[in-house]
Amino acid sequence: MEILIYPAAQVVARAAAEMIGLSAQRGATLGLATGATPLLTYQELIASYRRGELSFAQSKAFLLDEYVGLAPNHPQSYHQTIREVFTSHIDIDDSAVHSPDGAAERPWEQAQEYEQLIIDAGGIDLQLLGLGTNGHIAFNEPATSLSSTTRIETLHPQTVADNARYFSSVAEVPTHAITQGLGTILRSGHALLLATGKAKAEAVERLVEGPLSASCPASVLQLHPHATIIVDEAAAAGLANLDYYRYVQTHRPDWQGADGLPRLV
Ligand code: PGA
Numbered sequence: 001m002e003i004l005i006y007p008a009a010q011v012v013a014r015a016a017a018e019m020i021g022l023s024a025q026r027g028a029t030l031g032l033a034t035g036a037t038p039l040l041t042y043q044e045l046i047a048s049y050r051r052g053e054l055s056f057a058q059s060k061a062f063l064l065d066e067y068v069g070l071a072p073n074h075p076q077s078y079h080q081t082i083r084e085v086f087t088s089h090i091d092i093d094d095s096a097v098h099s100p101d102g103a104a105e106r107p108w109e110q111a112q113e114y115e116q117l118i119i120d121a122g123g124i125d126l127q128l129l130g131l132g133t134n135g136h137i138a139f140n141e142p143a144t145s146l147s148s149t150t151r152i153e154t155l156h157p158q159t160v161a162d163n164a165r166y167f168s169s170v171a172e173v174p175t176h177a178i179t180q181g182l183g184t185i186l187r188s189g190h191a192l193l194l195a196t197g198k199a200k201a202e203a204v205e206r207l208v209e210g211p212l213s214a215s216c217p218a219s220v221l222q223l224h225p226h227a228t229i230i231v232d233e234a235a236a237a238g239l240a241n242l243d244y245y246r247y248v249q250t251h252r253p254d255w256q257g258a259d260g261l262p263r264l265v
């Protein structure tokens with residue numbers, strides 16, 4: 001894993017936007033995340049698009065997850081949220097922005113169809129991820145199979161509590177979601193996880209330095225052949241090998257681009 005530490009959330013966002021921008025330049029299929037963490041990154045990308053530096057016209061996008069029971073036009077659905085915070089502000093074709101249908105009559109079938117849709121699209125090239133305070137990625141809660149595919153997950157009470165801020169009461173937060181599995185995320189070409197703020201420090205420590213364990217679903221990224229973890233100082237505070245990660249970050253070989261891959265010639 002590549003661990004990049006920056007002084008503040010805004011710098012994390014700039015670094016993430018640079019990587020996503022490089023992918024968009026290649027017409028990549030992007031995996032998008034909702035939640036508070038990627039918002040600054042989306043703002044950076046929108047700004048680059050408005051300056052004419054970037055186009056998403058050749059890209060497709062797949063969301064990580066969707067609440068079961070919320071129709072696509074529900075204001076808190078992730079279908080709606082991603083349009084509001086990102087995709088309606090750039091030139092990606094709206095019909096190329098995919099998410100599971102939370103209102104599907106048979107959500108378990110919808111989950112399998114979504115998994116297949118990703119496979120049929122040729123897979124996700126770059127998957128953006130947030131990190132739950134309990135170590136979840138997408139809505140893969142503790143004890144998720146490390147090879148799981150898209151399915152229905154019961155949200156952890158901690159997750160329901162964390163997400164209650166988007167609803168008028170905790171009781172309104174859906175209890176289930178359709179989520180890409182850990183196996184689905186492992187198949188992405190490049191996994192890019194962002195975590196900022198001290199509330200994420202423990203989860204970052206478990207993800208990077210803890211044992212590979214379903215108790216911390218994000219630790220599955222230790223198995224990903226190309227995972228980048230970008231954190232701010234506050235989220236990095238619990239890392240035992242912090243000095244080494246900083247050393248690696250400042251000794252990047254010349255041939256490496258911002259995404260860790262050989263530079264495009
Ligand atoms: P957050 O959520 O970005 O709103 O902190 C992250 C997550 O729960 O995956």
